[in-house]
Amino acid sequence: MDVLNLPRPSWMTEDLVLLEDQARRFMAAEYAPNIERWNEAGIYHREVxxxxxxxxxxxxxxxxxxxxxxxxxxxxxVINREFALCGFDSFGAPLHSGIVAPYILHYGTEDQKQRWLPKMASGEMVGAIAMTEPGTGSDLQGVRTSAKKSGNGYVLNGSKIFITNGQHADLILVVAKTDPSAGAKGVSLFVVETADAGGFRRGRKLKKLGLDSxxxxxxxxxxVKLPAESLLGTQEGQGFVQLMxxxxxxxxxxxxxxxxxxxxALRLTIDYVKERQAFGKKIIDFQNxxxxxxxxxxxATAAKVFLDHCIERHVKGELDTVTASxxxxxxxxxxxxxxxxxxxxFGGYGYMDEYPISRMYRDARVLRIYAGTNEIMKLLIARSL
Structure with a gap:
């Protein structure tokens, strides 16, 4: 049973209910038994x-x-919710499917869509997006990576950091400057296929507070020499608008x-306090x-209702930047x-790594940082006042 006991949201149609069940069964069979092993290894297998x-x-x-x-x-x-409910918070599929692929769909040429999207859907190619650079953080206009015209193509130079899917990625969407003097209008997006990219190098897999695998x-x-068709779309200088x-x-x-x-977290905790005893009674029986x-x-209920509202608006094409922030x-x-x-x-057990709540505590911290820090979100909201 849903721990929040909320009615099905209006955007959740019958086919989505079937998808939810399919995804839940698949993840219980394929992911759940392996998550701890992958976390201990520090990476999940490419075959995933x-x-x-x-x-x-x-x-x-x-x-x-x-x-x-x-x-x-x-x-x-629906799929992303099931990733989190089964505890596979480290998997980069939400970025691959919900962030990288839409850039190609919305801004790519027909040839680019036909070339890359089917391979991303099958898992043959893993997608990543390389925005952040050392020293720039959330400042996308301040990127130093450059793509200079060379013959019929471009030469790409620069470095990126904090890139999800970086070790597995076969296709990387890179934010680069094609005209450093034009500010935001000088930013373009390039698609780099790593297998054929001489001069491309993966650095270390970064050791983090959470999301170990x-x-x-x-x-x-x-x-890195890129052909002209590596430019996403047909026109330079559209990158910043596309990102926004x-x-x-x-x-x-x-x-x-x-x-x-x-x-x-709520489901795990309710189950725990109904079983654990202290001072002669179950933890759930204490008023605190x-x-x-x-x-x-x-x-959590208020958050879910707000989230469902935003999903419904987004499906209708009505979610604005302020509400998303x-x-x-x-x-x-x-x-x-x-x-x-x-x-x-959970008491002392909550601090032990073998209890999922401990890992969740660490894994949750980065959500206030990536996709734009929460401080940047507040600035965007404040502009609407």
């Missing part, structure tokens, strides 16, 4: 992508003619992750426990509080 693609759980919102399932963002939302990496581009148009969906994806992690869980359930900042802030209070109810 192929298996997930075979199950139809990659690029679900891409049109069928490009290898996708022909769904909408609602299909991605996520292959977050440094990437280096040293005189796609960021609301990226932030909504983060909101889905945050709310789903809250749901899982009841009050804490009442607060957590209320806050609100859902990202607020749900990740609430998530941190809920998981912290849930961990406290």
């Amino acid at each position: 992508w192929n298996t997930t693609g075979e199950a139809g759980l990659l690029c679900a919102a891409m049109p069928e003619k490009y290898g996708g399932a022909g769904g909408t963002f609602a299909h991605e939302a 996520s292959d977050t990496s440094e990437l280096f581009f040293e005189d 148009q796609e960021l609301p969906q990226e932030r909504l994806i983060v909101g889905i992750h945050a709310v789903s992690m809250m749901e899982r 426990t009841q009050f804490v869980l009442a607060e957590c359930k209320t806050e 609100m859902i990202k900042y607020w749900t990740t802030d609430v998530q941190a509080k809920v998981i912290d209070r849930c961990l406290q109810l």
Whole structure:
């Protein structure tokens, strides 16, 4: 039973209910038994992508003619929720399917769509997006990576950091300057196929506070020669506009992750306090426990209702940047509080790594940082006042 006991949201159609059940069964069989092993190894196997693609759980919102399932963002939302509910928070599929693939679909040429999207849907190619650079953080206009014209193509130079899917990626969407003197209008997006990119080098897999098996990496581009068709679309200088148009969906994806992690934390904690005893009675029988869980359930419920509202608006094409910033900042802030209070109810066991709540506490922290820090979200919201 759903721990929040909410009615099915209006955007959740019958086919999405079937998808939810399919995804849940698949993840219970394929992911759940291996998550701890992958976390201990520090990376999940490359084959996970192929298996997930075979199950139809990659690029679900891409049109069928490009290898996708022909769904909408609602299909991605259902799948992403199941990733978090099963505890596979480190898997980069939400970025691959919900962020990288839409850039190609919305801005790529027909040839680019036919070339890359079917391979992304099958898991043959893993996608990443390389925005962040050392020293720039959320300042996308300040990128130093350059793509200079050379003959009929370009030469790419620069470095990127904190890149999800960096070790596995076969296709990397790179943010680069084609005209350093033009500010935001000088930013372009390039698609780099790593197998054929001489001068491309993967740096170390970065050791992080959480998301242990996520292959977050440094990437280096040293005189990488790119053909003209590596430019996403047909016109230089469109990169910043493209980024701004796609960021609301990226932030909504983060909101889905945050709310789903809250749901899982609440479910795990309720199960624990109903079994664990102290001072001669179950932890759930203490009034403090009841009050804490009442607060957590209320806050998680409010977050889920807000999230469902945003998903419905986005499916209709009505989610604006300000509201997307609100859902990202607020749900990740609430998530941190809920998981912290849930961990406290586990007592000393909550601090032990073998208990999932401990890992969730660490994994949750980055959600307030990536896809634009929560401070940047507040700035964007403030501009609407």
